[in-house]
Amino acid sequence: MILTQVEICLISFFAFCLFVQLYYVLFVHLKLANAAVEAVPELAKSPLSIIICARNEVSNLEKYLPAILNQSYPEFEVVVVNDRSWDGTEELLEQFEKQYANLKIVKILDNDKFIAGKKFAVTMGIKAAKHEWLVFTDADCIPESSNWLMYMQQPANENTEILLGYSPYLKNESLLNALIRFETFFTAVNYLSFSLKGMPYMGVGRNMAYKKALFFKNKGFAAHMHIPSGDDDLFVNAHATSSNTEIRINKDSHVWSEPNRSWAGYLRQKKRHFGAGKFYKPKHKFILSLQIIFQFLFYVGFAACMFFSLEAKYIAGGIFLLSIIIRCFVYPKLLNRLNYKDLRWWFPILDILLFFFLTLNGFLSMFGKKKVNWK
Incomplete structure (x- = not known):
């Protein structure tokens, strides 16, 4: 040869x-x-607040919010931030409020003085939360099991300030869906693996948690409020360290989400994520x-x-x-x-x-x- x-x-x-x-x-x-999969904690450590931001999400909230409100956890509240919705979200939340004592509604009105974007809505939800440990998800998400909060609660290690979970997308029969789920898989493999390696660099807002004190100590999203996305990954990128971050991968800790059903929608989503990535640490x-x-x-x-x-x-x-x-x-x-x-x-x-x-x-x-x- x-x-x-x-x-x-x-x-x-x-x-x-x-x-x-x-x-x-x-x-x-x-x-x-090769990482060991954690077992479900036997006891709830402390109360927590779940924060969900919703903009015109009436159908998703009707479908998925009850599964979150009915989690098997002794003391928690669900703070839903209604960001200027006009599709019936407000009326639905008012109905749920009568049924569930642990639901708290925060309304952002059109005439409010605010900075446009999800980060403002998240900030309002954090300010309204009464508990120190904050768990985040989205309106189009549903936990794998009723034990989700048991996994996403404050870890036993008090030094842990950030908890990174995993959120797969629901399946349907299309090439786009397979591509979205595969891309989500590799994104998760990367950020979860690097976190185990001592270099956490991002998380996804569909399933993550952190301390309220960490948010206010670092002035929230002030450093990147002008960027359309990044309420999750840019916050983690700026403040996660090898000593203050843990991950959860047990299947009961997963949170499923509705994927984009159009190529245009998926392209817009990836464009937002691409823009946030430019502001990661060098x-x-x-x-x-x-x-x-x-x-x-x-x-x-x-x-x-x-x-x-x-x-x-x-x-x-x-x-x-x-x-x-x-x-x-x-x-x-x-x-x-x-x-x-x-x-x-x-x-x-x-x-x-x-x-x-x-x-x-x-x-x-x-x-x-x-x-x-x-x-």
Whole structure:
């Protein structure tokens, strides 16, 4: 077998891209695959407040709010912030208020002096909450079980100020749905694994918790109030440390959510998230950018090898196959652990599709008008 100098350099670079990828697979993500799953706590530690922000969510609140109000936890309140809704949300919440003593409604009116966006609504909910430990979710979310709050309560370690949960999306039969769920899976694998590694960098507002004192000590969202998204990930990125953050991955702690049903809606959502990511701490941006760049170069390197000799194609194919085999020992276990076991046989294909979709979305996100709009 004789390879040209160019082929040797290209294949060597392609193999190097694989080694960088394997760092994330074997030294970051594998920690989550092997992590012990916590058992349900025997006792509730202290009262807590759940905060939900809603803007024109009457159908979702009617469907999902009772499951939250009826959690098996001895003392908690549910603070729902009605942010200028006109679809019947106010009337529905008033009905629920008569049925549930633990429901508290906060109304934001059109004539109020406020900063537009979800962060203002979240801030109003936090101010209205009477308990120190705050649990966050959304109006279109439903807990996996009635034990959700037992997992998301204040941990036994008093130094823990932030608790990161996991929120998968509900399944329907479409390519978009499979792509959304797969992207959510990899996002969760990344932030949960890095948290276990001592580098928490984000959380999702559909299922997370933190101390009210932490919020006010750091002046809430003041540092990034002008950014449309980031009430969850930017807050965690700024204030989470290796010593004050824990995760919860037990299936009973999961919170399911309604996914986007249109490509346009999903693109808008990812555009907001892309905008928030630019404000992460430099070390987090570096390690996440490195991950994306070398994934991109891995696929580019493989495609480039296909234009050279048959020997180069065979070697490149072997490297690519090795990548898939190694990941087959890690990601199917994680997909099962994170409630997406139906995707475990499709992950190589979805991995490629997701990569191209996110690359396109990242390019599109650099253009267009930026506006503050959370719903």
